[in-house]
Amino acid sequence: AQKVTQAQTEISVVEKEDVTLDCVYETRDTTYYLFWYKQPPSGELVFLIRRNSFDEQNEISGRYSWNFQKSTSSFNFTITASQVVDSAVYFCALIKAAGNKLTFGGGTRVLVKP
Amino acid sequence: DTGVSQDPRHKITKRGQNVTFRCDPISEHNRLYWYRQTLGQGPEFLTYFQNEAQLEKSRLLSDRFSAERPKGSFSTLEIQRTEQGDSAMYLCASSLAARFDRGASGTAISQETQYFGPGTRLLVL
Numbered sequence: 001a002q003k004v005t006q007a008q009t010e011i012s013v014v015e016k017e018d019v020t021l022d023c024v025y026e027t028r029d030t031t032y033y034l035f036w037y038k039q040p041p042s043g044e045l046v047f048l049i050r051r052n053s054f055d056e057q058n059e060i061s062g063r064y065s066w067n068f069q070k071s072t073s074s075f076n077f078t079i080t081a082s083q084v085v086d087s088a089v090y091f092c093a094l095i096k097a098a099g100n101k102l103t104f105g106g107g108t109r110v111l112v113k114p
Numbered sequence: 115d116t117g118v119s120q121d122p123r124h125k126i127t128k129r130g131q132n133v134t135f136r137c138d139p140i141s142e143h144n145r146l147y148w149y150r151q152t153l154g155q156g157p158e159f160l161t162y163f164q165n166e167a168q169l170e171k172s173r174l175l176s177d178r179f180s181a182e183r184p185k186g187s188f189s190t191l192e193i194q195r196t197e198q199g200d201s202a203m204y205l206c207a208s209s210l211a212a213r214f215d216r217g218a219s220g221t222a223i224s225q226e227t228q229y230f231g232p233g234t235r236l237l238v239l
Contacts, residue, residue: 023227043233043235044231046210046230046231047227047228100170101147101170102149102157102168102228104158105156107154107156
């Protein structure tokens with residue numbers, strides 16, 4: 001069985017602060033994929049990033065960066081210099097390489113205040 | 115390139131009524147998924163199709179739920195005799211799965227990103 005845990009239910013920051021979202025996962029599979037999705041108030045899940053279990057290279061894309069640590073089963077996500085438009089619920093998700101369904105964490109609500 | 119679309123966006127119904135939702139995937143995608151999301155939770159898998167074949171169903175999908183994907187294009191999700199517990203956001207996603215050659219190891223299916231639609235928010239009174 002797979003499990004994704006996002007321990008932070010809600011984070012509130014002031015604009016321009018950095019915010020880091022934690023994600024810890026459990027799987028018995030050796031090959032899997034990890035994702036981050038953003039869900040703004042409109043409800044649509046927006047894909048942000050995908051990572052393979054055999055690729056631990058961290059990535060920076062604009063104000064977003066990701067830290068994948070296979071040894072600790074963590075896939076954390078950081079927003080640098082947050083903006084009000086970053087306010088949303090962020091979901092971490094896992095799928096095994098031969099699987100068909102995403103397993104989602106409970107989500108972390110980020111509120112960026114002006 | 116249009117994304118995944120869902121119709122309707124909102125549905126209010128009375129307990130005991132039947133409802134049907136539609137999902138149109140990204141045109142070249144051969145896989146289509148349905149998820150359910152209740153308030154404050156992450157989405158949970160319901161079922162998925164590879165072309166027109168329904169290949170997996172979750173235990174969450176009771177006998178009152180039925181999904182179809184005729185001709186491997188759009189999909190419908192019907193809930194019969196709705197109950198208040200069915201109130202949720204129903205999300206559709208699509209992806210492109212392709213078989214690739216791994217040489218001596220045979221072939222495998224690539225695991226592509228699932229792209230989601232805007233969802234249908236159902237309220238059962």
